[in-house]
Amino acid sequence: MRLVGALTRYHLELLVRSHAWLPPFLAFALLMVIGVQPGDPLLGGLGFGAGVLVPVSAWYVRAALNAEPPASRACLVAAAGAPRVHLGALLAALTAGLLLAAGEVAALWGLSGAVANTGAGHAPGVGEALTAGLATSVVCVLAGVLAGALGNRPVLLRSPYGILATLGLSAGALVLPGSPANAAVRDLVTAARTGLVAAPWAELLLALALLGLLGAAVAALAGRRPE
Amino acid sequence: MELTAVGKRYGRGGRWILRGVHLAVGPGELVRIAGANGSGKSTLLRLAAGIERPSTGRVARPGPVAYVPERFPPALPFDAASYLLRVGRVHGLSAEAARRRAGWWLERFGIADRAGTPLSRLSKGTCQKVAVAQALIAEPRVLLLDEAWTGLDPQARAVLDEAAAERAARGGAVLFVDHDPTRLAGRTGAVYRVGADGGLRAVEQEARPEGGPVMEIEVDVPDGSPLPERLPGAPERAALGGTAVRLAVSRAHSDALLRSLLVGRPAVRVLAVRRREGER
16 A cells, blocks of 8 residues: 555656646636636535536546656556556646645635626525535546546557547536436536535545545556556 | 466467567676567566566566667656656655665666656667666566667667666566677676577577687775676686686677676776787
């Protein structure tokens, strides 16, 4: 586990130093500026931001996996084994996504107006809304990392299809009923209309379990298909 | 480390690059893999490192492995010191140990002054020194060198020769590929050749050129520690007074022996180099 921590740190530093973190961040910032105006209701903004986090987190997985040249990856694989190296990259992308989620919730808290839409039946508290918004964002980051993990190597080895698959899986996570990200975002948007806020704890557990299970399977596959 | 009946081909109908390869490298062994270009030497090392999986057979590794690739990418956005620190942590070292060993190896390769320079701004040879240091800081049980000498200057090649021999002397298994047929000559335990059919065969090592003048090198080891067990040319040793030692070796190996004594550990002071008396 200590080695996975060291590998996560390695990949995070690689993301930062190679500036590979920047394009997904800029895309996220741009979409947020287009989609949310200052003074908009908080819950609606949180729902929109969480939705955007899905493809952006998936992009972070792709960025973390591609930031490493094959020769230096070979050195890491020799030292720690391919599954751990892959897990390190996935956890680095997850960390980047979670940092972005925290920043998004904080920024919306500072810039938004009322909590719920005008005409909502109830007036929820800011704390309640922020908790639900943060939990939803985390669910979306987990779903996005899962989409990225399934849409790139070692599951898909051909790079051009990887982009399509990552986008498709991200969109699927957002729109398909039964997906935790879809349920959590829908609840948040509904809450903006009705004023009845409920944090998506069940969806969070489901997303955690899914990513833990499938992430481990993908890492194991990286050991069986190292190149 | 042991490879059992290992075969490798890419794709189902591909050519067998390696086939039926059996290779065991025990602790303290220094083994060379020879073969023509594209014969599968590098593939064999990558299989041993676990970077690729064999199509058939099994690879058993006793523990941590360190691997030096033939070409190291300068595109990596690290500077030498922070890269070595990060990789040292991946090798399981503490931050403090990783920093200390990285500093030590950068010093030994003479690039300590460039520790903070981004790899992208280092020359190819300097970058290769970092690639070698990356493996050596781990003090691994298995060390795999894929033409790691390519691009190094003569001084650094000698340091790497010593480092590989030291690793073996301390119980590591060292497997290497190099184009120079005299690389680590006289210190290599076994040589294998990858054939065109993908098979691996042991190569009889040429007998040491016996006869000819014998050179005597007298050195003093100030801290009294023993000299490495394997030295170029397998010299005869005779203890002199105090911590001094006399090494006798055929002239073909005397330069390599001297070089290895000067850059190796323990540090020695050379007292005399001369042709053995009574010979012409």
